[in-house]
Amino acid sequence: MFKKSKVCTAALMALSGGAILATAMPVFAQDQQQEGQALERVEVTGSRIKRAEAEGALPVTVIKREELDASGATTVAEFMRSSTFSSAGNIRPQSGSSAQSFAGIDLRGLGSARTLVLLDGRRLPKAPNVGDSVDLNTVPMVAVERIEILTDGASAVYGSDAIGGVVNIITRKDFDGVHAAVGYTDPSNAGGEKREASVVVGVQGEKGSLIMGVGSTKRGMVFTSQRPWGQTQGVSTYGNNYRNASGAFVSLGNLRGDPTIGCTDPNFWMTATGSCSYDFNKVAADEAEVENKAVFARGRYKINNDWESYLSASVSQADSFGRYAPTPAQLTVAANTPNNPTSAPIVVRHRTAAAGNRDTTTDTTLFNTQFGVQGKLTQSIELDVGGSYTDSKYKELGRNYIVRPILEQYVNAGLYDLYNPSANPSDVLSAIKATIGRDGSFKQKDVYAIATVYDLFKLPGGGASLLASIENRTENFADIYDSLSEAGVIEGSAGNSATGKREVNSASFELVMPLLKNVEASLAGRYEKYSDYGSDFAPKASIRWQPTKTLTLRASAGEGFRAPSLPQLNQKESFSAESVFDPRTCIAFGGPTTGPAADNCNIGRLVQVDTFTGANSSLKSEQSKQFALGLVWDPVEWAGVKIDYANIKIDDKITLIDAQTLIDRTNGDDPRPIPPGLFVTRDANGAISRVQQGYANEGTLKAQYLDLSLQSRWKLANFGRFEHELRWSHVLKYDDNGEDVNGTLGLPKDRAQFNTGWKLGAFNANWNINYIAKNGKVDGRIAGGYTTHDIQVGYTTPWKGKVILGMLNAFDKQPQLVAYDGRNFNFYLYDSYGRQSYVRYEQNF
Known part of the structure; x- marks a missing residue:
């Protein structure tokens, strides 16, 4: 069987009451038990009961640090975009978006608001600029030890938002020494280059441990003009046009007898139909520049043989810069004025290019701390009491936006010349412009007490375990726009302020019952009461049967919910x-x-x-029902297979x-x-x-999924050790309000990865193949199957260093130009970097 350390094995194979664990690799605790080693109890996502059994009742995929490093990803958000469970892709930073710096995680294509994100088992706050989802850009990659992905509903354990699944990011704990790394990535297409640097320091002692780290990553901006589709002229009626008697928009210059008048400034051009267009491709950016910086620390102190305290803290910052084309404005120009020689008012669509591009900078800072004590009250009762505090702040500054009433006033008074925009005086241009702002925060306080009782009562298979918890959480949200934006007079921007506060009190339980030596049943339930909309209760039941040492069967059924977000209940x-x-x-x-x-x-x-x-203050929560079936089988010692089926129904969307x-x-x-x-x-x-x-x-959403994982490990004489894993996620059904949209644009039926690793002495290599199935078409163009290859080689030096060379998308696959959500291609599923060659150097001390 596959050999591991006892802690790692327990972590990968822990079973829960709410009941989970499936592993990314089928392995067995029997090996260690036969060797007389006692397994350490470890908590794994999906349950808060610590167990050390083989396989669990729900599917959890564990992504270890080695896989994160082998992927070539430099941020958590970047890695999760390649996950096969991200059926419809994930939102990532886009220039010109109201969520410019945001990077989310969307499991099962059900939406990022239906995916719960945890840090060390505690929920992270929502990003202030979106209000209903967690920004993965605020989670420092340098701090991550592993990522656990639960692909089943878990409201019975964690409460709201866990309809589509749970992503639990576990930070580093057991590290001794110093690890430093630097790296650089150079895409084959211009723009989007990456830089990374990090240092981690860990100290272990008899009384406790301390680990600290600092990291920084930066990805450059991608301008539209740096891409093939940016070489064509952008077409927009917001150039310099007016609506004629037939309702068509034609060049404003026609009013002065020459259609080219007012259409000769840089990036303006005449179309074949006689309108004056503006080539926004010359100046706009597709992707924002994003820089992530973080520092973290985590410590444990052993009070005595039975009790220890813990404390963790991190500060992360994500800055971005984006550029959008100059503001388009639609104006009503009065009759018989300098800009309108006709006897009737006209509607003009004008691009205020002379005022400059719309440039937006954002600054997101997340402070997170968790603290508590845990230990044994008796030999059979454990207690964990603690709290956490998170504060996510968001600041946005936008330059060169237009105050529509002032522009309209200046145009009608003849102070702003529509026919010669670049010749307008600087004081006129300054008068029509505004610097807009946005100031957001999401503060979250959480206190909890968790008691676990082992051997509560005896059953034929052993002692039952019970976990009971209580929790109080407060959330304070604010997303404040500047006064001009609130008044709706800013052209080229939209949105309004929202503030809200809620208190959530919850109680939950998990009960694990070993009915027989090879059969375990689990019950779980969670009640949450919200101060603003009401309350919910989510139950769950699961069962695990291990008929042989090499085969585990599992099933579960439960309910879930998602509370309405604070912006939806409170926005202006x-x-x-x-x-x-x-x-x-x-x-x-x-x-x-x-x-x-x-x-x-x-x-x-x-x-x-x-x-x-x-806002809609009468909103209530979404409700879900789900059930799952699965098996884990080791047909031979060197290979294993895992198959899971999930069925989800969401009502009252x-x-x-x-x-x-x-x-x-x-x-x-x-x-x-x-x-x-x-x-x-x-x-x-x-x-x-x-x-x-x-x-x-x-509305109602019904979805069904099938997940497959095949793994093997083997050695070939003197040629090294090989590891393989195939992960395949298939969407069987995606029915939205009675319409089958499975396989349509943006919703591929299949995502798959085939990862191969090799190691021989000081050398290692990885080859990852990523596949996204076809997903619909636009204007006759089909978004067909999309396959990329990632390659990495490494060499460990005699002085504890490591040189890593790699290529993401080694064969330079380009995105398919099938328009999606206002972009030339689907930004959530694909990227436009082309081949990304990178070098990284690591040093241990």
């Missing part, structure tokens, strides 16, 4: 001009009812309507009911009712005057 009302299809409004605005779709009100012409988004959906319902195109508090109002002529969109509990 915000305004946006949404583009929608509504024939009645289009006709009322004077639009045509004949001609091609783009110009025909009855077919496809879009109109902009005033849309307001606000918290869903944004957007403007188009509401309009369709009022027009009878969608038979579903309009939720309370949301509406569409129209003027007497039928034109929409206001749309009130927002969140509501509506």
